[in-house]
Amino acid sequence: MNKAQMETAGTSPAEEVDVVSACKAPHGSVEWKKISTLLCKSIGVDAFQRWFGAASWEGAEDGEGMVSVPGEIHQVWIETNYLPELILAASEVCEGLHHVKIFVAEEASGQSPVGAKKPSEPTAKKELPSDILEKRVKASGLNPGYTFKSFVVGNNSQFAHAACEAVATKSGVGYNPLFLHGGSGLGKTHLMHAVGQEILRRRPDSRVIYLTCEKFTNEFIEAIRKGDIEKFRRRYRSSDVLLIDDVQFLAGKERSQEEFFHTFNTLLDGRHQVVLTSDRPACEIKSIEPRLISRFECGLAVELQPPQLETRMAILRKKTMEWKVAVDESVLAFLAEKIRSNVRRLEGALVRVATFASLAGESVSVEKVEYLLRDFIQEEASRQVTIDGIQRAVAETFDVRLADMISRRRPASIAFPRQIAMYLSRSLTHNSLMEIGESFGGRDHGTVIHACKKVAAELDKQPGLRERIERIENQLKR
Numbered sequence: 001m002n003k004a005q006m007e008t009a010g011t012s013p014a015e016e017v018d019v020v021s022a023c024k025a026p027h028g029s030v031e032w033k034k035i036s037t038l039l040c041k042s043i044g045v046d047a048f049q050r051w052f053g054a055a056s057w058e059g060a061e062d063g064e065g066m067v068s069v070p071g072e073i074h075q076v077w078i079e080t081n082y083l084p085e086l087i088l089a090a091s092e093v094c095e096g097l098h099h100v101k102i103f104v105a106e107e108a109s110g111q112s113p114v115g116a117k118k119p120s121e122p123t124a125k126k127e128l129p130s131d132i133l134e135k136r137v138k139a140s141g142l143n144p145g146y147t148f149k150s151f152v153v154g155n156n157s158q159f160a161h162a163a164c165e166a167v168a169t170k171s172g173v174g175y176n177p178l179f180l181h182g183g184s185g186l187g188k189t190h191l192m193h194a195v196g197q198e199i200l201r202r203r204p205d206s207r208v209i210y211l212t213c214e215k216f217t218n219e220f221i222e223a224i225r226k227g228d229i230e231k232f233r234r235r236y237r238s239s240d241v242l243l244i245d246d247v248q249f250l251a252g253k254e255r256s257q258e259e260f261f262h263t264f265n266t267l268l269d270g271r272h273q274v275v276l277t278s279d280r281p282a283c284e285i286k287s288i289e290p291r292l293i294s295r296f297e298c299g300l301a302v303e304l305q306p307p308q309l310e311t312r313m314a315i316l317r318k319k320t321m322e323w324k325v326a327v328d329e330s331v332l333a334f335l336a337e338k339i340r341s342n343v344r345r346l347e348g349a350l351v352r353v354a355t356f357a358s359l360a361g362e363s364v365s366v367e368k369v370e371y372l373l374r375d376f377i378q379e380e381a382s383r384q385v386t387i388d389g390i391q392r393a394v395a396e397t398f399d400v401r402l403a404d405m406i407s408r409r410r411p412a413s414i415a416f417p418r419q420i421a422m423y424l425s426r427s428l429t430h431n432s433l434m435e436i437g438e439s440f441g442g443r444d445h446g447t448v449i450h451a452c453k454k455v456a457a458e459l460d461k462q463p464g465l466r467e468r469i470e471r472i473e474n475q476l477k478r
């Protein structure tokens with residue numbers, strides 16, 4: 001299931017709805033009410049209320065409509081997930097309209113998401129002196145280096161970053177739980193720690209607890225063994241903010257899942273914030289109870305993607321400043337170009353280069369780095385999956401012609417493998433939606449989003465499909 005599907009889970013898009021009663025805050029003009037009605041039908045009431053309920057129609061000029069939203073998080077989410085549907089609805093109402101621009105209304109920024117109850121944010125306390133704050137941070141299990149300030153925001157992480165900031169500002173309200181998912185080394189843990197630290201900075205009395213899911217499970221087993229389960233429960237169920245890393249670790253651990261489920265419910269009932277990370281979307285975690293998955297999905301799920309070149313470069317520059325090491329720009333550019341799959345590996349490469357430079361007492365050239373990191377770079381190259389490679393692998397597996405990956409032919413026997421190839425291109429490559437669409441015969445990004453949603457929905461319905469797709473993935477990553 002992808003972002004948009006998680007968002008609309010449980011809502012039938014075809015459902016007939018009375019928007020005025022469905023939307024608690026219909027804004028403005030007759031046009032907007034008509035657009036809202038169409039939009040509500042196409043994306044579902046829940047998604048409409050959450051993302052468009054506080055939006056306003058600001059008119060149209062030169063074929064472009066303008067919609068204001070209350071925050072960046074709404075802007076990015078709508079642009080990524082609902083723009084084609086919005087344009088379609090608006091163009092049906094306003095003749096000649098071919099695009100819609102989303103922007104953040106200045107006076108409205110900072111509002112809470114629609115449908116959320118009014119924040120019951122504890123009164124902000126005076127900030128703690130930095131040494132005491134640092135002690136609290138460490139006692140909560142947080143890494144003081146993982147802050148919002150040290151996190152470089154790129155297109156790949158803009159939405160996750162905005163969601164984390166929103167949670168840190170108004171925890172317990174709206175985005176609860178916040179579920180961060182994505183591949184290894186992409187900054188999930190970093191952002192989660194940043195949330196915890198920011199909450200402690202703003203509200204020093206909060207009881208923030210960070211731990212890995214593995215630690216939660218081990219402590220739980222130990223508590224049973226020692227007959228100390230009540231103490232264990234008190235500790236976690238009385239936290240204000242619970243941050244649990246790598247929840248995919250719960251797979252197959254039935255008793256821990258049961259315990260986690262009740263901890264989770266207690267916290268959510270008390271409107272205490274829960275933030276979770278996972279290396280995959282909740283619905284793709286195997287051997288986990290459906291009721292737990294539906295809890296994971298009941299808040300906001302956001303995905304972290306691998307960073308693009310400019311972001312990788314910005315991360316390297318930031319790290320050299322933080323670590324106070326001097327590395328030539330040409331070397332940074334070389335590393336950013338060669339190491340694409342995850343930020344941890346990028347950091348690892350920079351550490352190697354910086355260590356070598358400091359031991360050798362000289363600055364390092366690109367040629368030297370190429371030699372120094374030859375194993376790293378080779379491994380990285382073998383991890384890189386291309387759209388072309390995906391199209392070939394899918395065509396072969398589903399026995400269709402390679403040419404059909406870009407053709408306009410629409411029988412399901414061809415269209416569905418093509419959609420699978422788009423889905424894999426989205427999850428395994430760094431290409432944007434537009435680039436993927438281009439590589440599939442000049443299709444637009446809406447078609448790619450639709451393909452991803454379709455395949456994600458079919459994964460649970462079609463027996464054996466998940467395994468077939470996993471086999472293609474493994475073949476490509478080899």
Ligand SMILES: Nc1ncnc2c1ncn2[C@@H]1O[C@H](COP(=O)(O)OP(=O)(O)OP(=O)(O)O)[C@@H](O)[C@H]1O
Nearest residue numbers: 150151152183184185186187188189190315343344
């Ligand atoms: N955008 C970023 N800006 C600065 N540092 C980053 C960024 N993304 C990741 N990092 C750094 O990369 C390293 C790996 O990040 P992190 O541990 O958060 O990844 P992760 O997604 O939790 O990975 P895993 O799933 O393997 O646990 C950390 O040192 C983190 O500070």
